[in-house]
Amino acid sequence: MAKITFDGIEVEVEDGTTILNAARKIGGNVVPPAMCYYTPLKGSGGKCRVCLVKVTAGSAKDPRPMPKLVASCITPVQDGMVVENTLSEQAMEARKGIVEMLLINHPLDCPVCDQAGECDLQNLSYEHGTSGTRYEEDRRTFDKIDIGPLIQLHMTRCILCYRCVYTADQLTEKRVHGVLGRGDASEIGTYIENSLENEFIGNVIDVCPVGALTDKTFRFKNRVWFTKPMDAHRECETPGCCGKVVLWSRGEEVLRVTARKNEYGEVEEFICNTCRFDKKEMSDWIIDGPRHIARASVIAANHYELPVINPHLVPDLPAHVVDTQIQDQN
């Protein structure tokens, strides 16, 4: 066991635990955000850099501070380590900078994004961003590609967390999508025309922290905050599927089925495509009760606001949306 001090709070965790998970054991506001790390996915983490924290003492044995901020999601604790997150001005300043980086090329098309209301980037920018942008350049665009009838890819929204790639590697037999290109031209894609159809591939929708991968079968495009989440289950025969889901419905209509996420947005038990895409009747399911949305997210706190949308920045907005947007703003 290792004892560490995180933002002035002592916590004891197993050896080898990451700083992030130690902080999660404490819980509450001190927990650093995580956009790429995903506990069930081996190898994830370390990329987005939003979880950077300051280690002011490396360990009891070697109490020197670490020279750079470290990614809390992949850095293991040492006994006697002292870590600062919200207490460190340097960490908070760096996080603000990184959130800005994640947003400069983001289309900010939240009004037409299915993820709006449950988007980690939206939450993140609400909590750590600054208003206004210093970015005056053209935003990045990508050629649209079709990855099949089940999943919709909006590459402009992708933050390249690689979660969907690890998901395909670790949950399915043959990965057909991946990261193509390099640098800021990197994109999620299949290279040749191909569709993602493996029985477990639907999970990429749930692991995606933003609206880059969404459910194409989400009936009657609807804003999530108008839908009612309920825990439900069924006896699923797909090997490896837990059959435990969240139904997002309106009245008697099941609009969308997702896996269940914990308070950090992580799916602990994955579901198969049959449960996700084919079981859209109430009668398919045994209802367990209302879903408690645990996290103080934008959706739960009900403080979701439409961002100020500049139609010039979002070239592919449907016309009617642009119109309503402009009316809303007036």
Next chain:
Amino acid sequence: MVDFKDKSEVKFSEAAQKEIERYISHYPADRKKSAVLPVLHIAQAEFGGWVSPAVQDKVAEILGIEPIEVYEVATFYTMFNLKPVGNYVLEVCRTGPCMLRGSDQLIEHIENRIGCKVGETSPDGMFTLKTVECLAACGMGPMLQIHEDYHENLDPEKVDKLLEDLRNKAAVKQSN
């Protein structure tokens, strides 16, 4: 231009196959994937200077990996041409040290001579012009690479001569 409908049409020459086998033998038996870069190089040299999706699929088959694993690699590294190219690909270094020694002017000169811009193939299909980053020849810049050869300490006259030689070489090849 060499193109294939699918990987079943992609056939390596015997020499190339041997070379592929040789590379694969350099890595542990369960690490054939390690050979993906050398094999892509061999494939590019073998099939007209670029790697089409069918060729990449063939590479995946040879190495026993998924096609996406080859696509991910081929699109990451800049040496692989993903579109057809001219007979000769002129890769001119554009990075700082070469720029200090006149690479901007060199590039412009070549554009004028071959009649196309960077990233394009000349109308006669003879040359594709690419700019590349530092090729470890900074002291000998400006410079360019054609296939495996480095041409260094260039000036307009030398480039003209080089282009001329290449045109002649292509003509000889054609008449044979």
Next chain:
Amino acid sequence: MGLKILTEHINVPGIETYETYRKMGGYRSVEKALKTMTPDEVVEEVKKSGLRGRGGAGFPTGMKWSFLAKPEGKPRYLVCNADESEPGTFKDRVLMEKIPHALIEGMITSSFALGARTSYIYIRGELMFVLRILEKAIAEAYANGMLGENILGSGYSLDLHVHPGGGAYICGEETALLESLEGKRGNPRNKPPFPAVWGLYGSPTVVNNVESIATVPWIVNNTGDEYAKIGVGRSTGTKLISAGGHLNKPGVYEIELGLPVEEFLYSDEYCGGIWKGRKFKAVVAGGSSVPILPAELFLKTAEGVPRVMTYESLSEGGFVSGTMLGSGGFIAMDDTTCVVRNTWNFARFYHHESCGQCSPCREGTGWMEKVLHRLEHGHGSMHDIDLLVSISKQIEGNTICPLGDAAAWPVASAVRHFREEFEWHVRNPQEATKPGAVFNKSEAVLA
């Protein structure tokens, strides 16, 4: 003439062949190490030599070797970093091209010291012609019993292979290199674990630069103590410097560390001064990633002490007024050079070469390039100059690998030392964008 350890025989005709190389005393270190020394004794000599990694970071090689984990049942690897892609650097290529056996000899002796049975030379794919030279030399070494089973009857066996990259500067970063050698995209790994514990194929691995490895034979032949006598303080031995830019005599020079910079720049034995009789304006002294310095601050520290070519002297003054020896890529600029354009060019390079894994580098490098492009083309504002500094700070220190820092430093240092020139581009966009226009400090003050 300074002492030459690596390049003494570079002009001997036929030195690229085994026969000539051997005749000139080559492969003696293999005989000595394999027949009369234990691996640990070789490591000890390298430690004593004070040799510091020549790939850029300057980490002591002997110390790196002693960190190598030695778990039971796992192979160990030595991988030579011949990716040489840092703008301004071309020494490894020249060494391999001219004296391929120097690297091969170093690989054998070093592999023996580390207990590696298979070693790789990862060479950048563009240098295919050098790869062929190396392969030919390796075949000769096999034929002469220097590689393969039971080398020189010592019981030690080694296979050595050359592996071409595919065009990616980032694969010079050692963990990206290992990923690439495994046949993957060149994404640097998160550290820890370091390669010494978890390297190639999950086995303990040492990655060393070409020049570091090629120096080992001399150390084994002459002892580490002798090597440590060369140079100054913690900068021991000789170093290859790739001299480029606006010089009378660009090329690769082997210098004894401690050589006065003024002598290196102006003497005819080395660079022979600035070309075309022009004035010396600025220099990037250790490869594109190190801070740029104006001529005055390069020749003398802020305190007025003449600098010498050592790790310590060049970094005197820290980031405020110093730079780094880095990989020894020496890029000199004359007084017709536009620093803004050069900075934009470097920023474009890093933008082009970012692997794209981590957000500050992926997004920030492109952003800096765009702002610099605007400034250079006369569309920038004063505010853009501060914006550049701010972006560079948002990247620096916050990324997975040092490419982020390498992208930030040239920009931050250019603004620090040449702010007036940036401002001139904002104030006089028309003039600044004329072909060949250069900022002239005295005129600008008048205007």
